[in-house]
Amino acid sequence: MTPLRIVLMGVGLIGREHATLVRNHPRTELVAIADVSPDGQAYAKELGIPCYASYEQMLDETKPDGAIVALPNQMHLAAGLACIERGVPMLMEKPVADTVTAALQLAKASEAASVPILIGHHRRHSPDIRAARRAVQDGELGQIVAVNGMWLVNKPDNYFAAEWRRRAGGGPLLINLIHDIDCLRFICGEIDSVQAIASNSIRKFEVEDTAAVVMRFASGAVGTFLISDAVPSPYSWDIASGQALYFPHQPEDCYFIGGRKASLAVPTMNLWRHEEQGGHWQQPLVRKHMPKDRSLTYVNQLEHFAAVIRGEQPPLVTARDGTMTLAAVLAVDLASREARSVRIAEMLG
Numbered sequence: 355m356t357p358l359r360i361v362l363m364g365v366g367l368i369g370r371e372h373a374t375l376v377r378n379h380p381r382t383e384l385v386a387i388a389d390v391s392p393d394g395q396a397y398a399k400e401l402g403i404p405c406y407a408s409y410e411q412m413l414d415e416t417k418p419d420g421a422i423v424a425l426p427n428q429m430h431l432a433a434g435l436a437c438i439e440r441g442v443p444m445l446m447e448k449p450v451a452d453t454v455t456a457a458l459q460l461a462k463a464s465e466a467a468s469v470p471i472l473i474g475h476h477r478r479h480s481p482d483i484r485a486a487r488r489a490v491q492d493g494e495l496g497q498i499v500a501v502n503g504m505w506l507v508n509k510p511d512n513y514f515a516a517e518w519r520r521r522a523g524g525g526p527l528l529i530n531l532i533h534d535i536d537c538l539r540f541i542c543g544e545i546d547s548v549q550a551i552a553s554n555s556i557r558k559f560e561v562e563d564t565a566a567v568v569m570r571f572a573s574g575a576v577g578t579f580l581i582s583d584a585v586p587s588p589y590s591w592d593i594a595s596g597q598a599l600y601f602p603h604q605p606e607d608c609y610f611i612g613g614r615k616a617s618l619a620v621p622t623m624n625l626w627r628h629e630e631q632g633g634h635w636q637q638p639l640v641r642k643h644m645p646k647d648r649s650l651t652y653v654n655q656l657e658h659f660a661a662v663i664r665g666e667q668p669p670l671v672t673a674r675d676g677t678m679t680l681a682a683v684l685a686v687d688l689a690s691r692e693a694r695s696v697r698i699a700e701m702l703g
């Protein structure tokens with residue numbers, strides 16, 4: 355099979371990871387990069403491929419099979435529309451766009467032109483997250499009752515050298531929680547409303563360093579989530595799963611999913627239920643280890659993108675799906691600022 359010709363927009367932190375993945379995969383070839391920075395141009399030279407300052411020109415001249423968009427969030431809409439106009443399927447880094455309005459515009463354009471967009475919510479391609487969703491969908495846990503999650507990490511001081519990371523919008527709610535919200539939606543179904551308390555009491559920047567979130571799922575299940583970037587711990591998917599890029603692996607759990615029949619800890623994939631069906635709290639529990647494959651999240655994502663380009667699979671995360679995740683995260687932010695319960699529907703207008 356001829357390798358798919360891929361172009362990459364933006365070779366910053368995550369763009370370079372995409373470049374390595376595409377170059378290392380036998381079925382994909384990185385043909386060009388678009389980046390405006392001298393660093394980006396030097397990187398392209400290192401790889402021996404052209405670097406364009408204009409992504410439109412890159413698309414027109416290289417006519418790729420697919421594009422990966424790893425540009426700043428505010429540029430996702432324009433870059434996405436440029437791909438759609440040229441009929442180029444894309445892997446768009448998360449969030450789908452910087453606002454719900456822009457995200458919906460992108461979703462509508464993708465649907466109208468039948469040009470697929472795969473949103474880069476990479477965790478959905480992870481073996482543990484896939485297995486957790488399967489366990490819920492197959493009814494192994496019974497009706498979902500209560501969900502709990504954590505993302506507790508300690509960001510280094512130099513992370514905050516960039517001014518925008520100290521300002522509202524640059525913190526764990528809008529930058530990091532989006533991955534967990536997407537996983538919880540994927541595993542447990544749509545979130546209906548949220549409440550939240552945010553705190554900046556540790557770093558004392560304008561932006562929050564810590565937050566507690568309460569969720570009501572459309573199914574009737576309830577959930578809580580704790581997030582902080584000021585706590586050294588193994589309790590985050592990035593560290594616990596061993597699947598994330600640039601994090602050490604410490605096997606632990608970050609999600610606990612409680613159903614009427616059993617509860618599941620992710621990513622260790624320990625499922626607990628009573629020995630006897632219908633058992634109760636005074637009766638013995640047994641642990642079953644749920645199987646998960648040993649595949650790699652980012653490779654899985656790239657292989658899925660290749661299947662999307664070839665028209666073999668619909669995107670696992672469409673722009674519309676990504677919009678629901680974005681809306682839920684913006685709802686958490688609004689709920690914390692206005693100290694009230696916010697329905698996701700309110701964010702969708």
Ligand SMILES: NC(=O)c1ccc[n+]([C@@H]2O[C@H](COP(=O)([O-])OP(=O)(O)OC[C@H]3O[C@@H](n4cnc5c(N)ncnc54)[C@H](O)[C@@H]3O)[C@@H](O)[C@H]2O)c1
Pocket residue numbers: 363364365366367368369388389390391394407408409423424425426427429447448449474475476
């Ligand atoms: N899925 C993940 O794990 C993950 C991780 C990090 C970032 N992201 C997402 O990826 C995107 C990029 O984040 P990042 O941290 O890599 O950002 P970054 O700032 O490190 O990189 C962005 C790159 O885009 C380039 N750029 C800016 N304007 C441009 C233009 N007009 N034309 C071409 N290039 C331009 C910059 O020079 C820079 O190299 C964001 O949407 C972010 O949310 C996802």
